[in-house]
Amino acid sequence: MHWSRREFLAAMAAGTATACLPFAGRAEAPPGLLIRDVRVVDGTGAAARTADVLVRGDTVQRIGRISARSARGARIVEGGGRVLAPGFIDLHVHGNPLRQSYASHLAMGATTVVVGQDGSSPSAGEDEAGDVPAWLDAMARHAPDINVATTSGHGSLRRLAGIDDGTRDPSPAQLERLAALLDADLGAGSFGLSTGLEYVPGRYAATAELAALGRVVARHDAVAMSHLRSEDDDAVEDAIREHIDASRPARTHISHLKVVYGKGEARAERLLAELQRHRDAGVPLTADAYPYSASYTGIGIVFPEWALPPNDYARVLATRRDELRHALEQRMTRRNGPDALLFGTGPHAGKTLAQVAEATGEAYADVLLALGPRGGNAAHFVMDDALQARLMQDPFVAIASDGSPEGRHPRGHGTFAKWIEDFAMRDARVSIEEAVRKATGLPASILGLTDRGVLREGAKADLVLFDPARVRARADYVDPFQHAEGFDLVVVNGVPAFELGERVGVAGRLLRHRAEDARPST
Template sequence: MKRTLLWAGVSMLFAANAAAADYDLVIRGGRVLDGAGNPWVRADVAVKEGRVVQVGQVPGQGTREIDATGRYVSPGFIDMMDQSGAALLKDGAAENKLRMGVTTLIGGEGGPPVPAAGMPGYFKQLETQGIAVNFGTYYSSTQARVHVMGDAAGAPTPKQLEAMGEQVKMAMEAGAFGISSALIYAPSSFQSTSDLISLAKVAAQCDGFYATHMRDESEGVVKAIEEAIEIGEKGGVKVEIFHLKAAYAPEWGKLMPQALATITAARDRGVDVAADLYPYTAGGTGLEIIAPSWVWADGLEKGIERVRDPKVRERMKKEVAAGSMPGWSNLVHASGGFQNVRLANSFSEKYRRFHGKTLAEIGAELNLDPADAAWDIALEGLPNRAVALYFMISEADVQLALRQPWVSIGSDAAAAVNYGSDGAIGLPHPRAYGTFPRILAEYVKRRQVLTLEDAVRKMTSWPAQRMGLSDRGLIREGMRADIVLFDLDTLDDVASWDAPAGAPTGIDTVIVNGVVSFEDGKHTGARAGSALRHPCRTR
C-alpha cells in the first residue's frame, strides 16, 4: 500500500512538472545563426510540438532545457544530393548524416528504389518503419525509360515516350520533387536531349525540377551545362546541377570559370538554374565507367559479355588511351591517368589487398594493362559494383564554385546501413562522413573561403528555399525545429581518404522536428524524420 502511494506521488509530481512546462524544449544562451546569412545573436530558442515558437529571451520553462553557452545554434543542414533511398528502408538511423548535422536529405540521381507506382507505398513504409531524418526524392528519368523499353540503346517511339511521361506524372503526383538523370552512365546516357525535354514538360505540370548528373563533367562540361539549361528552358522546369565540378585535369582553372559564367548568364536571363557540390578533389564511382558507352548499348548482360572478350578489350583500350568520345566521359583521361585512379572497393577477396592502391600500381603488380586490371576487378566483384576514387578535381576550382551564392552542398553519399561502414553503395569516400562539417572546418576556419554565416546559409535556408521547403531552413517562429548545435573551435570533419569513416567532432546535438536525435556523441534512437512530398500544384 505504501509503495502504491509512493509511486502515485511520483507520477503526480512528474505530471505537475510537465503541466508547468511552457515548451517541450528550450535551448538557452547560444549564438543563434538564423540560416538567412545574418550575423549570430545570443538568444534562447523555444520549441513546442515540433516547431520553433519563440526566439529571443524566453522566460518560460521547457520540459527539456539545453545550455548552449559557447556554442552556435543553427538550422539543421540539408543534403541536396543524397543516395539514401534504399538505405533508409534497411536502417532508418542515418547516423552518419546526423553526426554531420544533417536533418534533411533529397534523394538524387538514381531515384527511389521503387517504380513510380510504388512511391506512395514507399513513403508510407518509411514513415511506418521510422526514419531519423527528413527525406524527399526525385524520380529518375532512367527509371521511366527502363520501365518502358529496357536498358538497351535506341530512340523511343512516340508511344513509348508517352508511356514514360505517364510514369513521370505518376511519380510527381506521388510527391517526387522532379525528374533526375545520370547521363554519364548507361542506360541513362542513351536518353536524348529531346527525350528529356518531353519528360521535363510532364514534371513542369507539377512545378518540378530537372536535376542532373550531367552528360559530361570533364572536357565537355560547358556543353553539358548548356544542355541542362536547354532542357530547363524548353521543358519549363527548374534546373539543379548535381555535384558541380570541372573534372578535367588538363584544363583545371579554365573550365570552371567558363562553367560558372554559363550558369550565371542563364540565371541573368531568367532561367531558374543552380547547383550543388561536395568539397573534395576526387569523385567516386564504378569501374564500369572505364568502358566506353557503346559496350553497354545492348544492355548490361551483353555488356558484361563484351568486357570479358579479349578482342573487344583491345578496341576498348585504344579508346581509353585516346580520351573521351561522344556519349562517353573518359574519367581516366579526366583524372590525368591511371596513376590518379584509386581502387576503393573491389567486393572481392581476390583483390582486397589492392584497396587504396592506384590502378597503375595494381596493373604493375599483376603485370597487366591498368585497364585490363580494372575490368578484371569489375567482373570479379559482380553482382556488386566495384568502385574507385577518381582524383580529377582541382582544389582551386572547388573553392571558386563554392563562392557562388547559388551553390549549395550535397554529399552524393548514402546513409550508412551499419555506422562506420562504407555505406549502402560500398564506396569508402570521406564525403559520406565529412561533407558538411568540412564546409565549416576547411572552408570557414582553415581557408576562410566562406564566412560562417554564408556557409550556414548554403546548407540551410538556400536549399530549403530552392526545394520549396517553406517551413524549414531557418530558426524563426513557426518553422520546423530542425536544429544543430556545434562548437566551432573544436569542429573538424576528421574523415579522410585513408580513414573515410572518421566521425566529425564539434557537433554535439542534433534535433529533428523538435526531437533530440543525436547528443553527447550518441544517436538517441529517435526516428523523428518525415517523408517529404513535393506538392503537385498544377499550373
C-alpha cells in the same frame, strides 16, 4: 531538467542517461527544449544574433530572451555562445533509408537527406525497380533516423515504362507512359526528376525525351536535377545547356558541379559567368557541390560507350579487346593515371589501380579489362582544388555530399564538417552565416521546402548546435567512415537525435512535395 555538459556525461557513465542509447523505435518530441544563450545563424545569410530558442513539440515556438518560467517543463540546454543553426539539408544522397541508418549524416549536422539521385529511384524491396509511390508508402510506415525526401530517377522510370536500356528513340506510346509515371510520382510526393546522363540508360536518352519530362516537372513546380552528360572541361558548358533546354520551364539544378580536367580559379570564373548568363536570361538555375577533389562512381565511367550495357561485354572482349585496352589506356592517362583511381568496393577496396596492377603483376589496363564496366565503384581524383573551391563559394551553389552511409568516400561522413572547417574557419573564404545558408536555406528553396532550412518561429525544429572552431571532418580516403566532430546537439523534429557523439533518438520523417502547390496541367 537542467543538465550541464559535465552532468550529462556523468549521467551517461552512471547509466542514468538512457535516452542516449540507440534504439529502433520512433521517439516522441519532449515537452519542450530551451536552448539558451546561442548565436542564432538562421539560414537566410543574415548576421548572427544572440538569443534563446524555445522548442515545443516539433516546432520552434519562440526566439528571443526566454525565462525558465516561460519554458516550464522544458529541458534546458546551455548554449554557451555556440552557434544554433537549422539542420543541414543534403540535396544529393545515395543509399536507402528503409534499410540504412544515416547516423553519419546526423553526426555532421544534417537533418534531411534527398535520395533518388543520378537517374535511379529508391526501391521498397531488394528486387524492385524503383517504384517511387511504393517506396513512399513503405517509407511512411518506417521510422527513419533522419528526414527523408526523394526525387524520381529517369533511368528507373524508363525501365518501368518498358523502354530498353539501349533505346535512343522511344515510341510516342513509350514517352506517354514515361510522362504518366513521372506525373504519378510527383503527385505522390516526389520532389522532382533526377537524370544520370553519363550512365546507362540515361546516356542513350535524347534531349526531346528529357524535354517531355521537363514539362511534367514544371507542372508540379518541382525541380529537375541532373548528373550532366559530361563534366569534362571541353564539354561541361554544352552539357549544362542541354540540361537547361530539357528542363524548361522547370527549375533547373546541376548535381555535384565540377570541371573534370580543368585547372585554376580562372576556369571556375568562366563557368560561373556562363551560369549567371543563363540566370540573367530568366533560367532558374542552381547547383550543388562537395569539398573534395575526388569523385566517387562506378569504374564503368572509364569505359567507352560501345563497351557498356546493353552491349555484350564478353563479345566486346572477344572481338575488340585490343581496341578496348587502348581506349582504357587513353582514358586513364587523361584522368591522371592509375594512381588516381582508388577502389571503394570489390576485392580491391582501399587500393589504387596502380597498386592492384603492381600486386598482380598485370598492366593496369588488363586489370580493368578483367573487372569490366560493372566491376565496382572507385574514387576518381580528377578535379583541381582551386577550381572546385571557387565553384563552392558561389552564392547559387549549395553544399551536398553525394555520399552514403556505406560508400568508401569521406564525403559521406565529412562533407558539412569539412565545408565549415576549411571554408568558414581555416581560410575564412565565407562567413559562418553564408556557410550555413548554403547548407540550409538555399537547399530548402531549391526543393521548395517552406517549413525547414530557416530558423524562425513557426518552423519545424530541425536544429544543430555547434562551436565552429571545434568542427572537424575526421573521415579520409584511408578511413572514410569516421564520424565528424564538433556538432554537439542535433535536433530532428523537436527531438534530440544526436548528442555528444551518439545517436540518441529516432525522429525522422518522410517529407513529401506538397501536391497542393502543384500547378494545374495545361
